[in-house]
Amino acid sequence: MSSVKKAQPKLDSSAGKLLFLGSILEQNIFPFPKIKDEEAETLRMILDSIDKFMQPKAADFKQYDEEGAQPSEYIEALKELGLFGLIIPESFDGLGLSNTGYSRVLQHTSRYDSSTSLTVGAHSSIGMKGLLLFGTDAQKKKYLPKLASGEMIAAFCLTEPGSGSDAGSIKTNATCNPDGSWTLNGEKIWITNGPLADFFTVFARTEGEQGKLTAFIIERSFGGLTTGPKEDKMGIRASATSTVHFENTRVPAECVLGEPGKGFKIAMSILNNGRTGLGGGCVGGMKRCIEMAVRQASERKQFGKSISEFGLIKEKISQMTVNCFATESVVSMVGHYIDSGLDDFSVEAAISKVFASESLWSVAHEALQIAGGNGFMKEYPYEVVVRDSRINLIFEGTNEILRLYIGLSGLKDAGEYLKEISSSVGKIFDDPIKGFGVLSRDATKRVTGLTSIGREKLSCVHPALREQASVYEEYTQRLSRASEELLRRYKKEIIGQQFPTKRVADIAIDLFVGLCVLSRVTSLLEERGAEKCAEELSIAHIFTQQAKRRMNQNIRRLIQNEDDEMRTLSDFIVGKGGYPWDTI
Ligand SMILES: Cc1cc2nc3c(=O)[nH]c(=O)nc-3n(C[C@H](O)[C@H](O)[C@H](O)COP(=O)(O)OP(=O)(O)OC[C@H]3O[C@@H](n4cnc5c(N)ncnc54)[C@H](O)[C@@H]3O)c2cc1C
Structure with a gap:
């Protein structure tokens, strides 16, 4: 094992972004973090x-x-x-x-x-x-x-009727009064804990319509703040969600949070830092689903056997387990990054949110399927888990926006590396789409200081995982080549190329999650020895094989795809106002 094993995380580097440069920052991935x-x-x-x-x-x-x-x-x-x-x-x-x-x-x-x-x-x-x-x-x-x-319960107020993913376009405004206090007017929607809260973190535009955002702490007791009735939702129904309305709400000068004008950055930092909560919730939801599915599959008999004996049920249970283990691994890694004081973990945090939410969604879907008709009945808890898990793909940044953020952030760093085109590429990434988040800085330093492009060999992975390690080594290199190719082909137009951006994001998701799995299984192998880690080795093997197939497909489809036809067909359907065909 290499001496890198004992190293502290590199505080100014993002392992997720470096993947786009063909580099695996082992120091930030190994050893697997342990709770003290x-x-x-x-x-x-x-x-x-x-x-x-x-x-x-x-x-x-x-x-x-x-x-x-x-x-x-x-x-x-x-x-x-x-x-x-x-x-x-x-x-x-x-x-x-x-x-x-x-x-x-x-x-x-x-x-x-x-x-x-x-x-x-x-x-x-x-x-x-x-x-x-x-x-x-x-x-x-x-x-x-x-x-x-809990004397004060807190709520986060960013979303507005006209501003969801495009968080930079909010209209709630704050005017500075001569005595330094602020007056707020505007409406926020779908605010979790809105009806319960006495403490609100609120984002408002402070310098006219085109001005910058500022974050405020607002107490309900300041006056001029009202919350609407509880929304009637599909899932997480018992959690209170409402509008929050500000009408000439007077906010003392000392309630500005952070620097005035830095509200957008503050909002994105909060969301990035908060991702382990959502990720942890997804892991818990999956563990619950697996428990329910195992009980059901063992107890339910069809064709004279427990349904757990049928191959297609076995496939579901093992896939649910792989998803849960992989999510737990990536969420723990991101928690460790935040706790270690890492400067820039926004791509890894976004990866964990996308992976965790989609894993839970698929696990909940399969748990319900294993329960058959019972799964559809309100008497059993499957349908509530399906309803509750759906929101995770939407809030705290939709998975579409986060995929674009992952892809464009990685491509930005790759673009800066490619010096000959960086003059035309570099600048446009500084603000790829207002609302995608805060992009990293000083990539050149990291590139020259930390990486060497070319296939790297993982030195910290346990020898029993060598075959798996080589998959991540190979596809990290292929991701960097694909990124370079995309940047050369599209130059600054890459910003609008969502199909390939999503594909490179998906490759980065598979690489980073897979590396977290290898890190975790390596630690387990070192602790217990290979003979006591048969199942964990299987999980690492299954995840890696599946990731390899997905990554291969994503690389191939960067060149051979139906993207143009998909765009044209969508425009046609939107133009028609819906599906225009029938069989009569
Ligand atoms: C139950 C619940 C609780 C919530 N709690 C809070 C809260 O506490 N505080 C708060 O501030 N907000 C909260 N929200 C709001 C939530 O964060 C937003 O719903 C979310 O950011 C998405 O915004 P939107 O719903 O307006 O969707 P839109 O932004 O209108 O997006 C609609 C669809 O278009 C896609 N899309 C949008 N832009 C692009 C693009 N550039 N490229 C490709 N696709 C795109 C999206 O991914 C999505 O699929 C909550 C929402 C819900 C439903």
């Missing part, structure tokens, strides 16, 4: 109290889902459990968990009820995360103890 013993002890106690509290409540959760609300006594009980103070430092009366520990807790709550995870998660992951990341000492001192106890 001290935190593990605290976590066990928290998980135990969650079990005691949530396990007997299955019937209540069903009722909350039907009624579309969590009663106030339930919210009070969550406060008593300390679930609103998970990531708040102990010095401010919170539990002081790391991002990894926090994610593990949300995983556990999600095994019982996704709406509970969302109420707690929206508070911590996005509602008050900005205060933790950008708040002044005075702001923290004033609000964190109340947020830790």
Whole structure:
């Protein structure tokens, strides 16, 4: 094993972006992160109290889902459990968990009820995360103890009727008064915890229509803030979602969060930092689905056998397991990046969100399928898991936007490397599509300092995984060649080329998730020895073979594809107003 194994993560480098340059930053992927013993002890106690509290409540959760609300006594009980103070430092009366520990807790709550995870998660992951990341000492001192106890519940207010993915186009405006205070007007929609919250992180435009965004801390008690009725939703129905309306809301000068004019960057940082909450929730949802599916497959008999004996059911159960293991691996890695103080993990965080949400969606779908007709009945919990899991592909950045972000961020760094075309490519990536997030800087330094283009050999992977390692080595190199080819072909027009951008993003997703799996299995092999890791080796093998097929397909389709016809057909159908054919 190489000495790199003991190295600390390289704080100014992104392993995800470097893949586009043909480089695997082993130092940031190996060894697989481990929760510290001290935190593990605290976590066990928290998980135990969650079990005691949530396990007997299955019937209540069903009722909350039907009624579309969590009663106030339930919210009070969550406060008593300390679930609103998970990531708040102990010095401010919170539990002081790391991002990894926090994610593990949300995983556990999600095994019982996704709406509970969302109420707690929206508070911590996005509602008050900005205060933790950008708040002044005075702001923290004033609000964190109340947020830790749940006396104040937090909400994150970015989305508006005319501004979803295009977060940079919000219209809520803030005018600065002569005394330094601000007056806010505007409307936010679909705000999780809106009806419960007393603490709102709000984004508004501060310098006229074309001006920049500024983040504010707004208390309900400031006045001029009203929340609409709870939205009637498809899933996570018990979690409270509403509009938040500002009418001449007067905000004291000291409630600006971070620097005025930096609101867009703050919003993206909050979303990036919050991704382990959503990822942890997805892992918990998958573990729940696997448990239900295994029970059903063992108990249900058809054709004189348990259905678990049929090949097509076995295929589903093993695929669900591979998805869950891979998601757990990538979410843990991203949690570790955040906890290590890495500068730039936005691509890896986006990869974990896309992979986690799509894995849960497919696992929930398969769990329901294994249950057959029972799966479709409200009497069983399959349909609620399917309904609840769908939102993860939409909120905190849709998966389409995040794929474009992954692809364009990686291509930006590759573009900067390709010096001969960087003058025409470099600039346009600085703001690829307002709303995609904050792109990295200083790529040239990283490229020259850290990487050498060409096939690299992974040195930290366990010898039992050598064959798998060579797949990632080969496809990292192929990704860099494909990126170079795309940049040469499209130059600055790459910004509008969504089909190939998605394909390189998908390759990066497979590479990064696969490398996290190899890292985890390597650590397990070193701890326990190969003879005790047969199943983990199988998971690494299955994931890698599947990833290889997908990556191969994505590389081939960069050249041979039906993209032009797909675009033309879509334009035709949109022009017709719908599907124009019939058989009569
Ligand atoms: C239950 C729920 C809770 C929510 N909680 C919060 C919250 O607490 N705070 C908050 O601020 N917001 C919240 N949201 C809003 C959520 O973040 C947005 O719904 C999300 O960002 C997508 O915006 P949109 O719904 O307007 O979709 P749109 O932006 O209109 O997108 C519609 C479709 O077009 C695609 N699309 C858009 N632009 C592009 C592009 N450039 N290229 C390719 N495809 C594109 C999208 O991927 C999507 O498939 C919540 C939403 C829901 C449903």
